[in-house]
Amino acid sequence: MRDETDEDRFFREMGGAWAEVRQAFARHVGLSAHRVxxxxxxxxxxxxxxxxxxxxxxxxxxxxxxxxxxxxxxxxARRRLDPYDNRYTLAALTPEGERAAADLERAHQAYQxxxxxxxxxxxxxxxLRVLRRVRTNITEQGER
Numbered sequence: 001m002r003d004e005t006d007e008d009r010f011f012r013e014m015g016g017a018w019a020e021v022r023q024a025f026a027r028h029v030g031l032s033a034h035r036v037x038x039x040x041x042x043x044x045x046x047x048x049x050x051x052x053x054x055x056x057x058x059x060x061x062x063x064x065x066x067x068x069x070x071x072x073x074x075x076x077a078r079r080r081l082d083p084y085d086n087r088y089t090l091a092a093l094t095p096e097g098e099r100a101a102a103d104l105e106r107a108h109q110a111y112q113x114x115x116x117x118x119x120x121x122x123x124x125x126x127x128l129r130v131l132r133r134v135r136t137n138i139t140e141q142g143e144r
Contacts, residue, residue: 025111029104034059036104038067039093042077043101047092049082065089076100 004012026033037057042048048056054064068091071077076097082088093101116124 021115024115025108028111029107031104034063035067035070036108038064038071039076039097039101039104040108042091042093043098043105047090049088049090051088053091071097 022033026036029036034057038053041053041056045052050061050064050068053068054061057064068077068079068089071091071093072079075094077091077093079089079091082090
């Protein structure tokens with residue numbers, strides 16, 4: 001078995017950090033990560049088809065339907081058939097859902113600020129430059 005390379009370590013740490021950050025906030029607010037993402041997505045995008053939500057959240061259609069129905073049951077969302085194509089169901093937040101999602105976004109901002117305590121603006125910029133470079137390299141590799 002070969003030793004872990006610097007590259008292995010870099011990507012393991014990057015992937016692990018990202019996965020932990022996504023799950024940590026959801027645990028912090030006592031919601032599933034998909035529920036958090038669904039609420040925020042509907043707040044930012046407005047009324048959205050279940051199909052678009054499925055694609056954006058990376059989950060199956062049955063899970064989207066279940067999540068939206070749960071929110072609907074709590075008075076946070078509403079559903080209706082798309083008036084232009086009744087094969088699609090649209091979901092949107094209610095005024096109560098808008099308030100809940102806005103509260104969630106404010107809590108998320110505060111949480112991110114706490115996570116970045118002790119990380120200087122210069123250090124943040126270095127990480128951003130590295131991530132942009134990696135993404136550029138991915139794009140360039142795809143073009144070869």
